[in-house]
Amino acid sequence: MTEAAQRPVLGVIRRLGSINGENPPCKKAVQKIVYLIEEAGEDLGYDYGIHFYGPYSAELDYELQDLNARGILGIDYTPYGHLLSAPEASGNIKLGKTAERILRSYGAESPSRLELLATALFVERGIRAKDKKGIIAGVKKIKGSKYSDEQIENAVLNLQQNGFFKLEQASE
Amino acid sequence: MPHYRDPVHGFIEINEQEQKIVDSPPFQRLRNIRQLATTYLVYHGAEHTRFGHSLGVMHLVTRTFDSITKKIPCLFRDDPEENDAVVQWYRQILRLIALTHDLGHAPFSHASETLFPKGRGHEDYTRDIIEQTEIAGYISEIGAGLQKKLGEQYKITPELLWMIYGENPEKHILDDDYIMPDFMFLRSLMDGEMDCDKMDYLLRDSKFCGVSYGKYDLDRFISSLTVYKDPDENIMQLAIEKGGLQSFEEFVLARYFMFIQVYFHRTRRYFDHLLGECLKEILPGGKYPEDVGEYLKWDDVEVLHAMKNKKSPCTDRYLRRQTMTCVRETSAHADRKEDKIFNIVCRAIKSGLGTGAVWTDKVDKAAHKLQPVLWEPNDDSGREIRVVDKHSGRSINIMEESLILESIAKPIRIDRLYVKKEDAPRAGAIIKSTCGE
Numbered sequence: 001m002t003e004a005a006q007r008p009v010l011g012v013i014r015r016l017g018s019i020n021g022e023n024p025p026c027k028k029a030v031q032k033i034v035y036l037i038e039e040a041g042e043d044l045g046y047d048y049g050i051h052f053y054g055p056y057s058a059e060l061d062y063e064l065q066d067l068n069a070r071g072i073l074g075i076d077y078t079p080y081g082h083l084l085s086a087p088e089a090s091g092n093i094k095l096g097k098t099a100e101r102i103l104r105s106y107g108a109e110s111p112s113r114l115e116l117l118a119t120a121l122f123v124e125r126g127i128r129a130k131d132k133k134g135i136i137a138g139v140k141k142i143k144g145s146k147y148s149d150e151q152i153e154n155a156v157l158n159l160q161q162n163g164f165f166k167l168e169q170a171s172e
Numbered sequence: 173m174p175h176y177r178d179p180v181h182g183f184i185e186i187n188e189q190e191q192k193i194v195d196s197p198p199f200q201r202l203r204n205i206r207q208l209a210t211t212y213l214v215y216h217g218a219e220h221t222r223f224g225h226s227l228g229v230m231h232l233v234t235r236t237f238d239s240i241t242k243k244i245p246c247l248f249r250d251d252p253e254e255n256d257a258v259v260q261w262y263r264q265i266l267r268l269i270a271l272t273h274d275l276g277h278a279p280f281s282h283a284s285e286t287l288f289p290k291g292r293g294h295e296d297y298t299r300d301i302i303e304q305t306e307i308a309g310y311i312s313e314i315g316a317g318l319q320k321k322l323g324e325q326y327k328i329t330p331e332l333l334w335m336i337y338g339e340n341p342e343k344h345i346l347d348d349d350y351i352m353p354d355f356m357f358l359r360s361l362m363d364g365e366m367d368c369d370k371m372d373y374l375l376r377d378s379k380f381c382g383v384s385y386g387k388y389d390l391d392r393f394i395s396s397l398t399v400y401k402d403p404d405e406n407i408m409q410l411a412i413e414k415g416g417l418q419s420f421e422e423f424v425l426a427r428y429f430m431f432i433q434v435y436f437h438r439t440r441r442y443f444d445h446l447l448g449e450c451l452k453e454i455l456p457g458g459k460y461p462e463d464v465g466e467y468l469k470w471d472d473v474e475v476l477h478a479m480k481n482k483k484s485p486c487t488d489r490y491l492r493r494q495t496m497t498c499v500r501e502t503s504a505h506a507d508r509k510e511d512k513i514f515n516i517v518c519r520a521i522k523s524g525l526g527t528g529a530v531w532t533d534k535v536d537k538a539a540h541k542l543q544p545v546l547w548e549p550n551d552d553s554g555r556e557i558r559v560v561d562k563h564s565g566r567s568i569n570i571m572e573e574s575l576i577l578e579s580i581a582k583p584i585r586i587d588r589l590y591v592k593k594e595d596a597p598r599a600g601a602i603i604k605s606t607c608g609e
Binding site for chain 1: 340341342343345346352353356403404405406407409505507508511536583585
């Protein structure tokens, strides 16, 4: 395989596809999964910023475009998302234990849920007082009324259970 | 009110407080920072500077913001009086961001950016300049005047400007002072696919290079800009009215052609590289100083003066405009096959002439980063361009409306191989026998 064809993100895309019954994942899902992998401690080499739809890496986006331009990655522009198809050989790309764990835990989540999880994690990383109330307020600041308090609380609990962070005792 | 007679935009007005910023030494330094690096060695008219460009961007961001806010009443707040105050506040913020956005540029602009100290870019110097020089005081003065007029909450400080426009807005998005989605929207007027920075430099660069590639219908383009709002997603995005689609197509094509013909010109790319090598010789420690006061002493004049005094083979080559010959280049959107052939040719030439006799250059850029995105859900970047039908309010992604733009969605990727002029005939022979041409 050429160097470009061995990029770890192709391995992530291939895994996501097989987790979801060989359905190619959408770009949003890939962006958020890669963010979770990096925040869990495995550096895939992408810097993340924040945009309207949560944590986003322009570098990753550009790499996907570049891989597509080189004929390695397929991008299918459908009304339901930009669906990404990595070559079968990408299944042999070795990912770290952390990436594999994150893919097992989150690979079947919907893009919308991944957006919420990633945004909640982004907020937790950014706020000083690490409590549930602060994370909810932060997610609402970024996403407005898209997610209910209950949905955000659920996402926070999930992230805690998967070891992303521990919260201080909330001051109600 | 002071004004400037600009070759691209005609009269540019500025208020007396903003004039203090223009009169300051850090801003006056921009008169000696060429906009297009070493392009003047290819297109001799390309002597224009960041000074005119900064004024031009300020002018355009004002025109654009005024056009949008006139078109959409109560864009930011439901109460008309409050909205009016916010509009005045944001207008002044944008003017200051535009005026100061390039203050930190190195001599010859982007050509010398590899020589910044580790972890720093020109944006960091811009931040230092607006926060640490006399410009900080002038910004705060303007802010104080606005607070007096509109109310305490309408403050403007260098820190606020940086919060909106700086390199890492995600560091500030959770701050109490950061207003979502307004500040993201303001930023997009200066940093996005339709930003005022691009609007100015395309026209300016085109005019001064003497080419037509960068021209587009500015008036129509500005008048077509509108805002897409999605309260459910907390989004406020710059968008294009359907009737103005062709003006945007023209704008994107202009940028595409300018990249191919001017910014990525083969000779310019070589001289940018040569300039970088010269700067390594003349800068203390081969890097620009970290201290902003010392950094501000460097401009194009200082660099050329230091090169004349250095008298090395490298500086000599630059000052005498001695080029290398580009003997091989891929097409503007090189695919895998072309890449492979290029690499084979490269190896053959290096083997025949010696590795040291060859220089290779690789450029890649998405001329635009339009995402063919969808109504719902989208591709997640938030960078997609929406086309809005002003009668129905329906929005779709621009790539669905424009066949022209869809066809130039591929990133620009050009690989080039250069040899010394005297080696060009031998290189040509090697290429011929390698490729069997």
